[in-house]
Every structure is written in structure tokens, then in C-alpha cells.
Amino acid sequence: MAISISASKLFKLRLHSPIILRHLSTESNPPPPPPHQDQDQDQDSLITQALQLLQAPDYDSNSNTTTPLQELLFSSSSPSSPFIFRNITRRLSSSSEALKFFHYLQSNSTSQDILPSLSSTFQAIFELASREPDSHNKLLELYGTAKEHNVPLTINAATLLIRCLGRAGMVDQVLVVVKEVDPSLKNTHFCNVVIDVMFRLGRVDDALKVLDEMLQPDSECPPNDSTGDIIFGAMLRREWRGRSINDEEIVGLVSKFGEHDVFPDTFQLTQLITKFCRNRKTGRAWDLLHDVMKSGGVVEAASCNALLTGLGKGGDFERMNNLTTEMKEMNIQPNVVTFGILINLMCKSRRVDDALEVFKKMKEGSDGVLVEPDAIMYNTLIDGLCKVGRQEEGLSLVEQMRSQNGCAPNTVTYNCLIDGFCKSGEIERAQELFDQMNRESVFPNVITLNTLIDGMCRHGRINSAVEFLNDMQSKGVKGNAVTYAILINAFCNVNNIDKAMEFFDQMSNSGCSPDAIVYYTLISGLSQAGRMDDASSVVSKLKEVGFCLDTVCYNVLIGGFCKKNKLDKAYETLKEMEEAGVKPDSVTYNTLISYLSKTGNFTTAHRVMRKMIKEGLKPTVVTYGALIHAYCLIGKIDEGMKIFRDMGSASKVPPNTVIYNILIDSLCKNDDVEHALSLMDDMKVKGVKPNITTYNAIFKGLRDKNLLEKAFELMDRMIEQACNPDYITMEVLTEWLSAVGETGKLKKFVQGYEVSASSA
DNA sequence: TTAGGGTTAG
Numbered sequence: 178m179a180i181s182i183s184a185s186k187l188f189k190l191r192l193h194s195p196i197i198l199r200h201l202s203t204e205s206n207p208p209p210p211p212p213h214q215d216q217d218q219d220q221d222s223l224i225t226q227a228l229q230l231l232q233a234p235d236y237d238s239n240s241n242t243t244t245p246l247q248e249l250l251f252s253s254s255s256p257s258s259p260f261i262f263r264n265i266t267r268r269l270s271s272s273s274e275a276l277k278f279f280h281y282l283q284s285n286s287t288s289q290d291i292l293p294s295l296s297s298t299f300q301a302i303f304e305l306a307s308r309e310p311d312s313h314n315k316l317l318e319l320y321g322t323a324k325e326h327n328v329p330l331t332i333n334a335a336t337l338l339i340r341c342l343g344r345a346g347m348v349d350q351v352l353v354v355v356k357e358v359d360p361s362l363k364n365t366h367f368c369n370v371v372i373d374v375m376f377r378l379g380r381v382d383d384a385l386k387v388l389d390e391m392l393q394p395d396s397e398c399p400p401n402d403s404t405g406d407i408i409f410g411a412m413l414r415r416e417w418r419g420r421s422i423n424d425e426e427i428v429g430l431v432s433k434f435g436e437h438d439v440f441p442d443t444f445q446l447t448q449l450i451t452k453f454c455r456n457r458k459t460g461r462a463w464d465l466l467h468d469v470m471k472s473g474g475v476v477e478a479a480s481c482n483a484l485l486t487g488l489g490k491g492g493d494f495e496r497m498n499n500l501t502t503e504m505k506e507m508n509i510q511p512n513v514v515t516f517g518i519l520i521n522l523m524c525k526s527r528r529v530d531d532a533l534e535v536f537k538k539m540k541e542g543s544d545g546v547l548v549e550p551d552a553i554m555y556n557t558l559i560d561g562l563c564k565v566g567r568q569e570e571g572l573s574l575v576e577q578m579r580s581q582n583g584c585a586p587n588t589v590t591y592n593c594l595i596d597g598f599c600k601s602g603e604i605e606r607a608q609e610l611f612d613q614m615n616r617e618s619v620f621p622n623v624i625t626l627n628t629l630i631d632g633m634c635r636h637g638r639i640n641s642a643v644e645f646l647n648d649m650q651s652k653g654v655k656g657n658a659v660t661y662a663i664l665i666n667a668f669c670n671v672n673n674i675d676k677a678m679e680f681f682d683q684m685s686n687s688g689c690s691p692d693a694i695v696y697y698t699l700i701s702g703l704s705q706a707g708r709m710d711d712a713s714s715v716v717s718k719l720k721e722v723g724f725c726l727d728t729v730c731y732n733v734l735i736g737g738f739c740k741k742n743k744l745d746k747a748y749e750t751l752k753e754m755e756e757a758g759v760k761p762d763s764v765t766y767n768t769l770i771s772y773l774s775k776t777g778n779f780t781t782a783h784r785v786m787r788k789m790i791k792e793g794l795k796p797t798v799v800t801y802g803a804l805i806h807a808y809c810l811i812g813k814i815d816e817g818m819k820i821f822r823d824m825g826s827a828s829k830v831p832p833n834t835v836i837y838n839i840l841i842d843s844l845c846k847n848d849d850v851e852h853a854l855s856l857m858d859d860m861k862v863k864g865v866k867p868n869i870t871t872y873n874a875i876f877k878g879l880r881d882k883n884l885l886e887k888a889f890e891l892m893d894r895m896i897e898q899a900c901n902p903d904y905i906t907m908e909v910l911t912e913w914l915s916a917v918g919e920t921g922k923l924k925k926f927v928q929g930y931e932v933s934a935s936s937a
Numbered sequence: 938t939t940a941g942g943g944t945t946a947g
Contacts, residue, residue: 551938553938559938560938591939593939663940695942698941698942698943701944702943732944767946798946807946841947
């Protein structure tokens, strides 16, 4: 009785089978909604019965009479639905049991339409095998069996197979399966799995080929959000087995995805933009964001912030402006980070008042957007104020901070203020702030330490700095490479090279390894002190630990060798530099040209200059200055003037104050103060400001010719320009004017200087 | 959001 009932139910089911079949061939994840409940129950009872009969001894025997199992499964004129066979198979104990069932179905079915059922059964076998040990080999073997029996894989079976083979790293087998899958069965889920597997196996080009087909406008398998996740994730991945997706591809792909209404989420978009900006590809980042905007994707402040940061670093203020305008137009609400970026940029370019205005508007919401500042923003402004010497205003911002909830001054706040006071030479106030932060339990860090040490060193208190370091070390704040760089530099500056070397050794011994800057600092100090052997040995140490010399460091060495008259060593260094692939710059050539011309080797100096030009470098004002100076030194002022005229006209390098100083000084010393005065007029015309060196040179020239009126005129001009006299000026003028009884003029000059100093 | 270095002509 059970059988007959089942047979009739089967008939009922068969009516639905075309629909079920269609589902099978295009089935994607997630699976289609479950059938009706009564159908469910019918199926369940059929499956239960089938499973019971499969335990019976006559299953798999080739009896001539119809068995109950055959009756159940094949009684009517057509086979039962593939869905049923698959569900029976799924409940078998193993893939080998399932394979036996497959063979049973194959040999017992008389129907022509059994093929879809067999495919479906095979899918279930794959499912079982995929959960068994050694699944990839089992699946591969089963795939062979299916092919042997001409049973096409369902798309889900193919998907499962590919995923499993991919996990086992079987690249070639994956490619074979992909090639053999019936193209008409492929769906988006299948393509997603293929792409994912290919990426993981490092087959980027194969993955992109599949993706390209998905992205075609008339694609049978259009991309969905999962496709997006796979691709955008792959774009951001750091470690690649194959090649990475290049920037151009990224922009193109995001744009094509957009045509299918698939977009990176805010996090992915922001990450992609950040990645481009870090590689200085703000143009691509810009295109990326705007593609998403144009095709209607969601763009939030975070992504815009990433781009604003990149544009700011590249100094592209025009695009920054455009982007903020677009944000307004598109109703993308700026947040505290957006304002932070803008305010930071203004502070860094010393436009602190502009920054304060933006800050005020933001806090009041007077421009339509009200945002509460955070500690970072306060710190940015405080730093900005301190960097332009407005520490007191910085302190009043700290008071504002205190009055705002959850915005207490922190270590960074104090560090900025301490640096401000140190830079202005108010070391005591910096120390007071240091004491205050300790009282408030805002803990100093190594930056606090270094800021104070640097301040002390720069204001002649090296010993206090060392004492302070020792004190802090004993309290647990250890110095780092920066600390030692500061101290080494400070000792080099006061020509205490031994002490500098001592600190260098001390840091290595105390387990703080020097970084490249520490090496560069010491090399420079030694080179300037003329200790080239020591400098060379530090260079060797630097190389031993794996650092490289950069252009400036090579220049320092070349300059050092020149100073010691070791031209051969200088050339050797230049050669090494070129061989190491470090391009000499104009400073390198200028150093050599200066040395060569000063030692009278003008032919070689000009040859080096030609080489410089050949290498694509333009002679600079320093190049011409070096030559002019050398010609003047040997009394060939005409030659110097010739170069001077040439640089302004032919080479289009405008002369600066130093150039004029060299010439004016030489002309005066050469008894040609008239010509020197005409050069001073020339400076006025060209807008080149004279400095104290200019005035000292011309005053000496005027004194030698006793041209008093001209001197008075220039003294007035000095006061006007707030150019402070130095001891040379005073010496020359005092001696001369006293001798000629013009002490009144001198007194007036000193008073004028005092007035101009106080007003300045 | 905070700290360090080195080069050429007077």
C-alpha cells in the first residue's frame, strides 16, 4: 500500500519537475525557496521509504522481477524528479554508498530522461565526498567517473569541485574543470567561486578574464555584491601569489562594476583611495572616487577625507577646494576628520589665522555644519600657533580644551607647547610646563624628552641636556635614536667631536641602534671638522649594518675631501656615488666647481659644469657664484662681471644678494666703488635686498674714497630696511666717522637702529 | 596631532 500511495504522490511531483529542473540548472546561492509543506512531507516519506529499501538485501542484485525499490523509484512511465534522487543520495552514509546508488539508478532506469536525475545524484555524491578525508582526490576521481558515464555536472557540483581543488592548490585541474563546464549552465555564483579560487592560486589574469566576461553589458552572469567583495578585497590584498592588479585596472574595474550597480563599500573605497594616495597617485584616486559618485554609489566623508589627505600632501589645493565644494553639493556631511585635515594643512602652511577662523565656524556651526572639535584638532591648532611663535595663544586654547568635556590636554598638547617655548628660547617656561604635566599626571614620553633636550642644546645648555637625559632615563623614560642624533649634532656644532663619538658608541652599547640619520649626523660633523678618516670609518659601519648613503651624505663627504685638498678622494667618492646609482645633484657639482675654481683650475671647473649640463642639471645661482667668486679672488673681476651678465640674460638665472655681495666687495677692494654703487642701484631695480654683508662691503669702499654723503644715504637706507648693523659695520663707521668729526651722524644712526629694532 | 640630520657661493 505504501508503494501505491507513493507512486501517486510521485505523479503529483512529476507535474512540478520541469520547474525543479530549471531551478537546478540555474541554481545559485542561496538556494531557491523551499517547496510547499505538504510536498515536503510527501518527499520525506518517499525518501525515508527509499532509504529503508536501500538497506534491503535485494538492492543491487540483478533480479528479473521488479523489486519494491524499483517500484518506488521507477514505477510510472517517467522517472521521479532529480530533486528526489539528490535528496536520497544526500542521506546516504558515504560517497562510496552514494556511488553504488548512482550505478543502481543508471542500470535500473529505463527512462530516456534519467540524465538530469543522474547529474543531480552526482551532485549529492560530490557533496558527500567533499566532507570526507582526501576530498580533492576523491572528487577528482568522481569527476572522472561522471565523465566516463557521460553524466554532465550540475553547476553546483562543478562549483564544489572547483572550490575543493582550489583549496588543495590544484591549479591545472581547476583550469581543466572550468574549461569543461557547460557554458550554458554558468551562473554568477559559479563565476564568483572561479574568480576567488583563481586569485587565491595566483592566476590573476585567468581570474580577470572570467571577470571581464561577467562585466560585459549583456552578460549572462552579471556581477553581484559577492563579486564585488572578492575583487575589491583582492585589490587591497598586500600579499600576492601572482601579479597584483595594477592601478589602471583598479580604476577601470570599479567603473565597470558601477555600470552593474555594484560598488565598493565605504571601507573598501577609502582603503583604495588611501593606497593610491600613498603611491602619490592622487589623479587615480580622484578618478576612482568620482566614478563611484557619478554612477550613483554611496560616498561618505571617510572616502573624501582619504582623498583630501592625499591632495593636501601633494599640495593640490585647487582639487581640495573642488572636492569640498562637491561634498557640499552632494550633501556629504564633513566630520571632525575632514575639518582636521583642512585645519592641519593651514597650520602647516603657517596660515594659523585662517585655521582659527575655520575652527570657530565649525564649532559654532555658522556655515551650516556643526562639529565638536576633538583633542587632535586642538593639538593641531596649538602646534600651529607655537610654530609661528604664538605660544601664549596656544596656552589659551588649552584653557578652551579644559572647558570642553572629554578634551583634556594630553602629552601631545604639552609637547607642542614645550617645543614652542623651547624654539623661542624660553627654556624655563618649557621646563615649567614639563613640571605641570607631571603634576597633572599627563605622562611625558620620549618626544617630550627629545623636545626639551633639543631646546636646551640649541640654547647653549648641552650639559643640562645630558643631565636631564640621565635623570629621565633613571625615571624610566629611555632615549631613542632621535635623542642621540640631537646630542651628537649638538656636540659636533660646538666642535666637541670626541664627545659626539662617545655618545655614538654609548648608544650602540646601550642597546639603542643608530638609524640612518644618526649616521648621517655624525658623518657630517666629522666631515666639517675635517676628520675624513673618522668619517670614512663611520661610513663603513653604516654600510655594514645595511644602510645606504644618500645624495646629501655623498655631498657632505665630497665637500669634506675638497676642504682637505683631497681631490682624488672627492672624485673617488663621486665615482662610487654614480656606481651606487645615487645621482649627483647640483650641490655635488657646485661643490666640485667651487673647489676647482678656487684652486685656479678653471678649465676643469668649466668641464665639470659642462658635464653637469650634459647630465640634465641646470647651473644654479651657486654655480655662477662659485665661478664669479673665484675669478674675483684672483683679480679677474671683468671675467666675473662677464659671467654675471651672462647668467642674468642668457641663462635666465637671476642673481641674488650673495652674487652682488661678491662683486660689490671685489669692486670696492679693487678701488672701483663707483661701479659697486651702480650694482647697488641695479639691486634696487631688480628687487634684490641688500644685507649686512652688502652694506659692510660698500661702507669699506666708501671709507677708502671718503665718500661721506653716499655713506649717510646708505645708513638711512639701512635703518629704513631694518637691516641690523653688526660689529664690522660699527667698527668701520665708528673709526671713519669719528676721524672726520661726524659723530653726530653716527649717534643718530645708532639711535635709528635702536628705534627700528624696537619697532621690529 | 608632537621630537632629530647632513651639502655648495658672500
